[in-house]
Amino acid sequence: MLLAIDCGNTNTVFSIWDGTRFLATWRIATDHKRTADEYFVWLSSLMAITRTEAAITEAIISSTVPRVVFNLRVLCNRYFDCRPLVVGRPDCALPVAPRVDQGATVGPDRLVNTVGAFDRHGGNLIVVDFGTATTFDVVDDDGAYVGGVIAPGVNLSLEALHMAAAALPHVDVSRPQRVVGTNTVACMQSGIWFGYVGLVKEICSRIKAERDRPMKVIGTGGLAPLFGTTDVLFDSIEDDITMHGLVLIHRFNTAPEDA
Numbered sequence: 001m002l003l004a005i006d007c008g009n010t011n012t013v014f015s016i017w018d019g020t021r022f023l024a025t026w027r028i029a030t031d032h033k034r035t036a037d038e039y040f041v042w043l044s045s046l047m048a049i050t051r052t053e054a055a056i057t058e059a060i061i062s063s064t065v066p067r068v069v070f071n072l073r074v075l076c077n078r079y080f081d082c083r084p085l086v087v088g089r090p091d092c093a094l095p096v097a098p099r100v101d102q103g104a105t106v107g108p109d110r111l112v113n114t115v116g117a118f119d120r121h122g123g124n125l126i127v128v129d130f131g132t133a134t135t136f137d138v139v140d141d142d143g144a145y146v147g148g149v150i151a152p153g154v155n156l157s158l159e160a161l162h163m164a165a166a167a168l169p170h171v172d173v174s175r176p177q178r179v180v181g182t183n184t185v186a187c188m189q190s191g192i193w194f195g196y197v198g199l200v201k202e203i204c205s206r207i208k209a210e211r212d213r214p215m216k217v218i219g220t221g222g223l224a225p226l227f228g229t230t231d232v233l234f235d236s237i238e239d240d241i242t243m244h245g246l247v248l249i250h251r252f253n254t255a256p257e258d259a
């Protein structure tokens with residue numbers, strides 16, 4: 001069975017793929033100090049609690065935080081007796097090479113999203129991933145990643161307001177009833193919510209105009225459902241695009257004739 005690991009700047013997601021479906025998905029805060037032994041204790045207790053019977057024999061890692069990769073590799077070597085594929089490393093091939101200035105500097109999560117979304121929807125896509133940062137990944141008609149946009153993440157923006165201004169509290173993201181807030185929290189929520197809705201709409205419309213073709217917009221990442229259900233921003237919302245891409249990249253590297 002395959003262990004697929006998607007490490008973002010905030011959270012690291014582990015999924016177990018049995019060849020046809022995901023048996024389980026678990027999330028832990030990203031912390032570069034976490035050791036391989038700590039990961040294993042956490043993983044094995046979740047497996048026991050949920051009675052997930054999985055003999056892991058293979059692994060693939062995508063990490064936007066280079067420092068965590070060492071301990072994740074040790075986890076795979078020591079406890080699952082396997083050498084993980086690491087997206088972005090030269091020995092991990094992609095179905096279609098990115099066409100950008102420096103392919104090696106693209107966040108591996110963005111390359112994986114491209115592969116996952118192209119498999120489901122074909123070409124000419126914008127994948128909007130609401131993570132620590134909000135990223136827009138542009139997928140060409142042949143499935144190549146051809147660039148995109150990086151904007152500050154929703155929670156990061158809220159946190160920045162709180163950190164920089166003495167009178168602004170910590171608030172959670174939520175959709176306000178009105179644009180005009182009548183108290184501090186409502187004003188902040190309005191700025192973030194409607195600011196973000198505008199940001200997503202404007203960036204997608206400019207990408208479509210620049211590329212002069214119709215494009216589908218796919219929303220993914222922690223906050224996509226929150227935004228996508230109340231405001232029409234996406235043609236589709238899929239929270240498993242990254243995991244799907246990881247499974248495809250693993251298959252492409254181990255059984256290319258099936259990929």
Ligand SMILES: Nc1ncnc2c1ncn2[C@@H]1O[C@H](COP(=O)(O)OP(=O)(O)O)[C@@H](O)[C@H]1O
Nearest residue numbers: 008009010011012130131132133155221222223
């Ligand atoms: N349903 C939700 N409501 C509010 N915040 C959320 C929700 N889901 C995820 N988040 C937050 O969104 C941010 C991005 O999460 P995540 O997609 O895990 O980021 P990354 O991939 O960069 O680690 C985090 O701050 C996380 O706590």
Ligand SMILES: CC(C)(COP(=O)(O)O)[C@@H](O)C(=O)NCCC(=O)O
Nearest residue numbers: 008009064105106107131132133150
């Ligand atoms: C833009 C990102 C920080 C997003 O990471 P995330 O929000 O998933 O933690 C990550 O994809 C990254 O570090 N990218 C490197 C620069 C680039 O993609 O061009």
Ligand SMILES: [K+]
Nearest residue numbers: 129131133135
């Ligand atoms: K992201």
